[in-house]
Amino acid sequence: MKKILLTLIIALVTMSISAQTVSKRTAEFNLEKKVAIQGYDPVAYFKQGKALKGKKELIATYEGVTYQFSSVANKDLFVKNAASYEPQYGGWCAYAMGSSGEKVEINPETFKIIDGKLFLFYNAFFNNTLKSWNKDEVSLKAKADANWKKILK
Template sequence: MKRLLPLMVIALLFTASAMASEPPVYTGLLSNTGAGGYDTVSYFETGQPTKGSSNFTAEYQGATWRFANAEHLARFKDNPERYVPAYGGYCAWAVSQGNLAKGDPKYWTIKDGRLYLNYNQSVQDQWLEDPDGFIRQADVNWPRVLE
């Protein structure tokens, strides 16, 4: 029995992790910060990603969102759905392919008033070839990919 106990513990841990779903917002492994700590309002207001500050934060969808200033924080609080990246900040192209990957706030697009993040420049280039088609497919795949 003593020899079986470690195997039973491993089996239990594997089963529990296999049943767990992914969080709706990508925050990274050791973080609880959405969009890598970038101010998601800044993409819309300045057209540039700007790092947020720990002085201006909001909790939404289980993640902490940071903002560069009080005005951006207030805008987010008034309408968080407008400013949270599509697919919780996971890579939009990966979601369109039925997968999850981290979204990098440095590789982004705003399309029809929605912020989309991608994994890296190569993926961003692919995304830009047909964003409408990838969005349609990602919408179909989301939230199934979280399961």
């Protein structure tokens, strides 16, 4: 009886933490019309080496965040290992996250893969933040990592 009660308590706590995580992610991630990366396929950055627009009928949701895919194969890869394809910093501009801790919109076609992770950048009005990022990547990445952890608390 004690084992059953303990198992139930652990299950309830786990479900509560999971619900909090989903809620926090959907509140803090860069979601346009409830879709991440403005509908671009997160797997395409890695497998095709470029930004490809996803299709509305090819979707998958990971911890409350919905992604679109350009192909069934990319969707299947994502479903098998979603965490490895998600953009860093909730899909916000990596440079802004590092330089000021702000959540700034991105241009989904301006990206960089670093150590197997996807980083997205703002690029408009003669301001390509990827260029600025490249000048001080190590420092900006460390600051962005710390700033994003504060946001997700």
